[in-house]
Each structure stands twice: as structure tokens, then as C-alpha cells.
């Protein structure tokens with residue numbers, strides 16, 4: 001039986017479970033012996049002019065190696081010219097600043113634009129000394145009004161980038177004339193908020209670097225070693241060949257470690273500038289303001305249709321808060337627009353967006369990057385529509401989901417969905433959850449005025465994975481004369497289980513047991529070309545590349561084995577169970593991989609592959625959440641979560657389920673708990689893990705995962721991406737469940753997160769409304 | 777000041793600054809880097825180790841406070857022959873880890889839980905692990921792993 005599709009435990013785990021991973025802070029390589037610690041001096045104010053920096057006292061402090069400010073950056077080429085016009089559509093490229101008038105400096109020059117912006121760097125012999133010395137750097141700030149509110153940002157009374165003449169960095173789509181909604185019996189519209197989140201990878205950002213003999217080596221906690229190398233090469237004016245980037249073990253990333261950001265560039269620069277090896281590992285409080293945030297959209301949704309449940313028109317108008325610098329968030333709303341109409345067959349779909357800068361931490365990708373925002377909007381809209389026409393939300397979904405005979409389907413948002421069984425996914429979830437019985441239980445609790453009300457929330461979704469499929473991914477497979485194999489992959493792991501998955505692919509194709517397969521990634525000396533991991537692209541692109549390289553090696557081996565066995569190549573077969581070559585039907589003739597590889601000559605058995613796909617893939621599914629809401633306290637508990645997440649053919653269900661679990665938890669956390677909050681002056685209110693409510697085990701149930709596999713048509717593995725399905729489906733399902741729990745009180749919407757205070761206030765207001773009405 | 781701690785059965789003695797945290801003593805003096813640092817507010821549990829058999833967050837105490845006491849980190853959990861602890865085995869079998877960053881602390885917290893409550897319910901596991909954050913797994917398989925380890929040890 002093939003190993004493909006089976007529940008294989010991970011090859012990564014034995015080390016992680018006995019000596020732990022080797023993250024940047026754990027590296028004990030000789031190049032980093034005696035590395036200086038980097039401590040950043042960061043702006044404590046949201047918006048100010050810098051009128052002076054005095055580093056004299058800090059330079060004199062014990063243990064200080066160097067104190068660096070923008071004045072020391074005199075050895076770098078000018079930044080590359082800005083790309084003109086709007087950001088490139090359809091891809092999540094590296095989070096390079098948009099440049100031009102919006103250019104993001106490395107260290108603040110004469111102005112700071114968010115709390116946490118790097119202003120100076122202190123290099124010390126040890127960590128504790130760094131904290132002390134950083135406090136001695138004296139920076140004079142002349143405060144400017146902080147722009148936090150989105151309307152104030154659009155209004156432009158205070159500009160973050162005076163040269164730009166506006167705070168609006170991108171505008172796409174025009175205003176509505178409303179004609180799309182002609183012919184609708186019912187139209188509902190509302191402004192909703194998809195709040196700002198902090199990614200909180202458990203390992204924060206970390207970078208170490210050494211400069212020796214004209215070669216820069218950078219160890220960085222990143223999703224993309226190769227992209228990082230090009231970022232460093234550009235920043236330093238170095239030949240990429242003079243740079244080695246290593247991504248050691250990475251303790252979670254979730255989109256916030258795509259490429260290398262200004263802090264990482266600065267750390268690498270400090271090594272080159274001072275000649276001393278350096279290491280920077282951020283603190284959590286630093287991470288919560290320094291690592292990019294995600295989401296942060298305000299959406300105006302409008303939905304219309306017929307009284308019998310047919311949705312005819314939908315509009316989503318987005319204001320994207322991009323934070324202080326428009327990095328990737330410049331085009332996150334493009335993805336939101338592309339996926340606006342979700343899995344529904346809607347005749348008229350309109351999208352528009354504006355991207356505005358504010359005096360807050362920059363926004364970039366966070367697990368889903370624009371698609372959870374699209375799904376949350378349309379799933380709220382569908383429920384608002386269902387409530388307005390008095391129809392069960394499951395029924396409205398069933399009526400409007402794209403039917404299977406319409407694929408490939410050109411969506412109103414402008415995407416071409418490849419394949420799907422949307423109604424089937426919905427029905428599978430409804431049946432497994434016992435939807436009818438849940439509704440009956442809900443009715444009973446409402447009937448008896450139970451303080452613990454039940455809410456049932458649905459979200460059907462389709463998402464886009466490997467949006468930049470044409471960017472492709474690289475792989476190299478080698479079989480050695482001891483019968484082992486090595487895989488070099490451009491894809492990059494930070495917990496997903498690439499090593500296990502890629503070894504499974506090799507065993508499946510070549511019959512070399514996966515224990516004998518070594519997978520190498522994330523080192524540009526070993527794998528100079530590659531893209532890395534984001535947009536749920538790994539298996540479908542990187543995995544396919546491994547598969548194709550293995551197929552190539554197999555064909556090379558066939559010729560070698562034919563020579564060895566003095567038979568003709570077509571007469572040979574590979575027994576993948578035993579991992580041997582033989583003349584068809586003659587097991588006695590068998591030759592091992594070691595024998596074949598040894599016979600292969602000086603070049604051995606090796607093949608490169610670069611798989612580019614003609615199109616992205618579109619995973620889909622349905623999530624159903626059940627919450628218990630205490631009407632007396634406003635407290636909400638997620639008690640069940642049932643999902644179908646169809647990501648095509650599954651290579652390893654254990655890994656795929658793990659991806660779903662993690663995403664569901666983060667999605668539920670957005671709906672119920674998490675929000676990065678700023679006060680009116682741009683000070684972060686949730687800047688530590690005490691205040692930022694990351695979800696714990698105690699707040700979640702076990703999840704009920706159903707399986708469904710509708711193969712992708714564009715890659716030989718049939719794979720679609722699974723990494724982001726959880727946040728995309730779970731967030732609106734849980735939010736809809738919360739609203740559903742109080743819908744009998746006349747509540748139609750609650751923004752996220754559904755904190756007890758917010759829920760309680762809404763219930764109070766609704767009850768007061770009813771009382772007033774009854775009193776009249 | 778001079779601090780002597782028995783770490784995974786071996787005595788580690790060093791002259792360290794007074795303010796040295798136990799977690800830095802373990803990582804930088806004892807050279808055991810499995811124990812991670814995930815926050816600066818004692819919120820995440822990534823630094824959890826056993827101190828005289830009970831779990832503590834090693835970022836919340838000074839090395840000096842561990843002077844003369846005994847610490848077990850992830851590196852010391854398997855027995856002398858390298859036979860993995862039931863919790864380690866269960867984390868692998870149930871896919872209770874992804875990036876692995878929370879794992880050393882999570883495993884030590886689970887070991888401590890099972891020594892105090894050998895046969896916990898799912899709810900008890902979830903409550904006991906409330907101080908250990910994981911951003912990757914959604915806790916689902918961690919909880920399963922702890923329950924499986926309890927089962928394997930026959931509620932002992």
C-alpha cells in the first residue's frame with residue numbers, strides 16, 4: 001500500500017521532543033561565538049518629529065559595543081526606485097515597502113510614525129546590559145497629532161507623509177450608483193469591523209548575522225530564506241552570491257515572517273558595519289508592536305435579493321488600515337475583493353477599497369491575508385440577508401452556493417474557481433452537527449428563557465491558495481550510492497511538517513523508506529533558488545516540485561538499472577514496496593537503489609525541478625460553530641466546532657488536520673477574544689501578553705473535523721492549500737453563532753471580538769429597546 | 777553570586793550576576809536550549825521546567841532562588857537509556873506539536889499535571905494547561921496527547 005494519504009507521524013518530532021528545536025537564539029555555531037546582543041531603541045510615541053538624538057551616555061555604559069543611529073548608516077546604496085501606481089495584483093509578494101513618498105526607512109530619520117518604530121540600536125556584550133544602555137539613549141521628540149481613526153486618516157488633516165499629500169495610499173474601485181441592487185426585493189447594508197490582530201508566533205522575530213571575508217551570513221526566523229537573501233542584497237548593494245541566509249527552526253510565523261523586515265535588515269547591517277557578529281531576539285512586548293499586525297479592515301457591506309432567498313447583488317467597500325507604512329497591506333484588500341462573493345453565485349458583485357496610513361504598527365499578512373476578511377464580510381452579509389427575509393441561514397446558503405456543474409466558475413469578484421462541491425460540504429457539516437436537533441435545543445432554551453442561550457453559526461467559504469502559482473517552487477532530489485536520498489526544497493517549514501511530507505513523496509514515488517530520506521531547506525548555500533512558504537502554497541507547488549524531481553530521478557534510474565541488468569528499460573519495473581529495481585515479473589533480478597546509484601557514474605542520480613502552476617487553487621468548506629452565551633454576563637463559550645475543509649487530495653491527514661486545528665483556534669480567537677487596541681494618541685493598549693488575549697486551551701473545545709477530498713485539477717498531486725482554511729472558515733462561523741445566540745432579542749450584528757462587555761451591552765440595549773416599545 | 781543547581785541530575789555551578797533569571801541560567805550557563813522564552817510577562821509557559829518535581833515558569837524566578845535545588849528540563853526527561861517519557865511519546869503519536877517552540881514547556885507542564893492528577897478529564901487537562909500558550913496546534917492534539925499519555929500510564 002502506498003504511504004501517500006496515510007497518517008504518518010512526523011520525522012521532525014524526535015529532536016523537538018528531546019533537545020528542542022534550534023531557533024535563532026539557540027544557535028551555537030562558531031561564527032556567532034561572542035556575538036553582541038542587539039537591543040533596539042524604539043519610539044515611545046506614535047507620531048513625532050525627532051529633533052535630536054544623544055547617544056553619548058549610552059556609548060559610555062558598561063558592556064556597550066556600539067550605539068547606532070541613522071547618522072551611522074552612511075554605507076548603504078539608495079533604496080531602489082518605487083514601483084509606480086498600484087501594487088501588483090494577485091500575489092502576496094515579499095512585504096517590501098511601497099517606496100516613493102511612502103518609503104519606509106531602516107532607522108527613523110527625522111520623524112517617527114508608530115509606537116515601536118526603531119530609532120537606534122545598542123550592541124552590547126550581553127542582554128541585560130542592552131536593556132540598561134538603551135534607556136540611556138536620549139531622543140527628543142516634538143509630538144505631532146496622532147492619526148488613529150480611519151475617518152481622520154481619510155480626512156487628511158494630519159498627514160503621515162506630507163510629500164504624498166494624502167493618507168490614502170491606494171484607491172481601487174469607484175463609488176456605487178446603486179443600480180446593481182435594482183430588482184432586489186430586499187436590501188440590507190451595514191458597516192462592520194474586521195479588527196486588528198497580532199500574529200503572536202510563539203517565537204518572535206529573531207536575526208543573527210556575521211560578516212567575514214566579504215561574506216555576510218544571516219540567520220533569520222523567516223518563511224523565505226531565498227527572498228530574504230534578495231532583500232539583503234538589495235539593501236546592501238551586495239551580490240547575492242556574497243550572502244548566505246539560513247532559516248533555522250522557526251517557531252511559528254503565520255505570514256508575519258514573510259521575507260525580512262527593516263529590523264532584520266538593520267541587524268544584518270550592524271554586523272557588516274561593525275564587523276562584530278550580532279544577535280537580536282525580540283522580547284514579547286517588542287514583538288506585539290514591532291511585528292506586523294493583520295486584518296484591520298472596516299467594511300461596508302450591502303446585500304440584496306429576492307424574498308425567496310436568491311441573492312442578486314453584493315457590494316463590499318473596504319477601508320484597509322495599513323498602519324504607518326504600506327507594506328503588503330497595500331494589496332491585501334485586492335485579495336479581499338477578489339474573493340468578495342465567496343462560494344456564492346451572485347450576479348452583481350462590486351468591490352472598492354481604500355488603503356490608508358495611520359500611526360500604528362504596519363499591517364501585513366496574517367494567516368489568510370485578505371481572504372478571512374472577505375469571508376467574514378460575505379458570511380455576515382448572508383446572515384443579515386437571511387434574518388431580513390426570515391429564512392434559515394443554512395437554506396439561504398444552499399440556494400446560493402455555486403452548484404458543482406458550474407465549474408470552472410468565474411466569480412463576481414474576478415476569480416476562476418477550479419473545482420468544488422460546496423453544497424455537499426454544507427450538508428455534510430449540517431448532518432454531522434445534528435443541525436435540526438441543535439435548532440430544536442435552541443428553541444427550547446429560548447422558550448424557557450434559559451440564561452444560557454445557544455447560538456449556531458455557519459460559514460461556507462472558498463479561498464484562494466498559491467495565489468502566485470506562476471511563481472512556482474524548486475526542488476532537487478538525489479539518490480546516493482548508500483541507498484539514501486536527499487531532497488533540497490525551496491519551500492520552507494515553520495511547523496507544518498515539510499520534512500515528513502516531502503520524505504513521504506519520495507518514498508511513494510521511489511520506494512526509498514522515508515527514514516532514509518533527508519530533507520534540507522532554508523539555507524541559500526544549499527538551495528540558492530526558491531520562494532518559500534506563504535499563501536498555503538507549499539504542498540501544491542513545493543510538493544509537486546519534489547514529486548516531479550523524484551519522477552525524473554526514477555526515469556534516470558530506469559536507464560541505469562537497464563544497463564546494470566542488461567535488459568531494456570521498458571522491461572524494468574520499480575517495486576516501490578521493497579524499493580528495488582527488477583526485470584518485470586522477475587524478483588530474483590532485483591537491484592537495490594544503492595546498487596543502481598553506484599552504477600550511475602560520477603554525476604549520480606539527481607534531478608532538479610521547478611514547478612510553476614498555471615493557476616491558483618480554490619479550497620472550500622463549511623464551518624459550523626455552536627456557542628453557549630450567558631445572557632446575564634455576556635460571556636460566550638465555544639462548545640462545538642464542526643468543519644469540512646476540502647483542500648483536494650490529502651497527503652498526510654495527521655498534518656492536514658493539525659493545520660486545520662491551529663487555524664480554527666486562531667479564527668475562533670478573532671471572533672471571541674483578540675484585538676490589538678490603540679488609544680486616541682496611538683498608544684498600544686494591548687502591548688503585552690497580559691493585555692492581548694491570545695486564546696488558551698481552556699477556552700476551546702476539541703474540534704470535529706470531517707473529511708472531504710475534491711482533487712485539484714492543475715497539479716499532479718491533486719493538492720490545494722490547507723494552511724489558512726481554519727481562520728477563513730472559523731472566524732465568521734463563530735461570529736455568526738454569537739449573533740445567532742441573541743438574534744431572538746432583535747440583535748442582528750455584533751462586531752468582533754465578542755467580549756463579555758460588548759455582548760452584555762448589546763443585550764442590555766436590545767432589552768431596553770423592547771421595554772420602551774412595549775411601554776408605548 | 778555563586779549558584780549551584782542540579783540540572784537533569786548533574787550539578788551546575790557558576791558565578792552569575794544577581795539578577796540572572798533561572799531560564800537564562802539554564803540556557804546560557806548550563807547550555808540547555810530546549811527551554812524557550814516566549815514572553816516577558818510570565819504569560820506563555822514556554823519556559824516551564826520542573827523544580828523539585830513541580831512545574832515552574834523559569835522566567836519568573838532568579839537562578840539564585842533555585843540554588844541547591846533540582847531542575848529537570850526537557851533534555852532530562854527521557855530516562856538514562858534514552859527511553860522517552862510517555863508524554864514525549866504521546867506528543868509525537870498524536871501530533872501534539874508543530875513548530876515546537878511551546879513544546880518543551882508544554883511537555884513539562886503536562887508531566888507535572890500527570891504527576892499530580894494521573895487520570896485527568898479533558899476539561900482538567902485544558903484548565904491545567906491554561907498557562908501554556910501554543911499558537912500552532914489549537915491545543916486539540918496537545919490535549920489528546922496528554923490524555924493518551926495518562927491512558928498509557930494506566931492512570932498512574
Ligand code: FES
Pocket residue numbers: 812813814815816817818819820821822823824833834835836
Ligand atoms: S517566558 Fe513566558 S512565561 Fe516564561
Ligand code: FES
Pocket residue numbers: 202251252495872873874875876877878879909910911912913
Ligand atoms: S507548536 Fe508552535 S507554538 Fe506550539
